[in-house]
Amino acid sequence: MAFGVGGIGLFAALAGERIPASAIPMMGIVAVTLFADLLIMRVVDDIRDSDYDRIANPQRPVASGAVAHRDLSTLCALCVTVIVVANLSFPGGLFIIIVQLLYTGVLTALGQRFPATRGDNLVLNVLVGFPVQLLLYVYLLASFGNIRDDAPTAVVGGLGILILTLCAGQVEFGKKLARRPAVGERSYTNSLGYRTTLLLTIGTGPLAAALFAIAAPVSPVAKAFVALPAICVAGIGIKYLSHKDNQWPAAVSALGLLVTLVAFAVVGAVG
Missing domain, CATH: 1.10.357 (Tetracycline Repressor; domain 2)
Structure with a gap:
């Protein structure tokens, strides 16, 4: 439900429209x-x-x-x-x-x-x-x-798809991030390296929020509301890095994505 309403809300916000x-x-x-x-x-x-x-x-x-x-x-x-x-x-x-x-x-x-x-x-x-x-x-x-068949969809669609892809990236990379993967474990650390995988896990959300803030014709409060979940995930990422834990808490990335989608839905509905 959050994925569908959030995605449509994102497109509506980028187009300067509201979901009726x-x-x-x-x-x-x-x-x-x-x-x-x-x-x-x-x-x-x-x-x-x-x-x-x-x-x-x-x-x-x-x-x-x-x-x-x-x-x-x-x-x-x-x-x-x-x-x-x-x-x-x-x-x-x-x-x-x-x-x-x-x-x-x-x-x-x-x-x-x-x-x-x-x-x-x-x-x-x-x-x-x-x-x-x-x-x-x-x-x-x-x-x-x-x-909203009167809304522009070309640029809005391309930008919205890019933002959704970045938002999903924090979950994709986060669920397979380990500082020291076990033997035979499927981890992006083995193919991309630990630091690159961590950067993708905690950086894709803020990048998506930044693109939204730049492109969406919504209020500063709405932009901050959308950015908050990504900022929280990045903050937890810094804590994770300093505490030397082995496995990234994948639930954090999933929760960050869920709250971001809810934020898109709210902004798309109320502007």
Whole structure:
């Protein structure tokens, strides 16, 4: 819910618009679609990572055998049905999601043939997987265009997608950041180095907030409201660096993203 409303709120704020009350039905479509779509992505990730999880995270449902692949296939089919039904009145959005799901399917099939694309090479994995996220952002942009068809979308869309990508970066890099990764652990520290990964974890949020502050025609109070979560995450990052802890607290990055999305939603609604 926060992802959908926050993303649309971001586009509205960048365009100098407000989300009207008449957009509530469209928001409902977006919320249902994103919930079903992200559930499919979670299932796909668990299946792709099952070999690794059997060693590193044996308690995971797929790795432990607690959930059968047949049950997951049924769940995915149900989610696809929900997505199609929810977007019958929004064919442009439905097309974007179908393209995203097809790309995910191709990526999963390639992972069976080329193990390097399954996640062991994190940099390659994030590059080939980025279109999955990108198409979700495009879906949100299309949803905003459906709500405010008179609003500019080219520059607003490009800048909004960049900001959302940066916001998501703090979670992506933070959940795989360790000062001293264990043997065989999937960590960006192994491929990018500890300092670079830490910088990406605590720096992408403030950079996104800075871009928003520069581009969005909103009040200084609104800009400060959006920037606050990123500043807090960066502050915790400085504390983490000084205390010499090994594992970055990934929940901090996730909470920072959630609060930022809520801030986008509020600013997009009230201006």
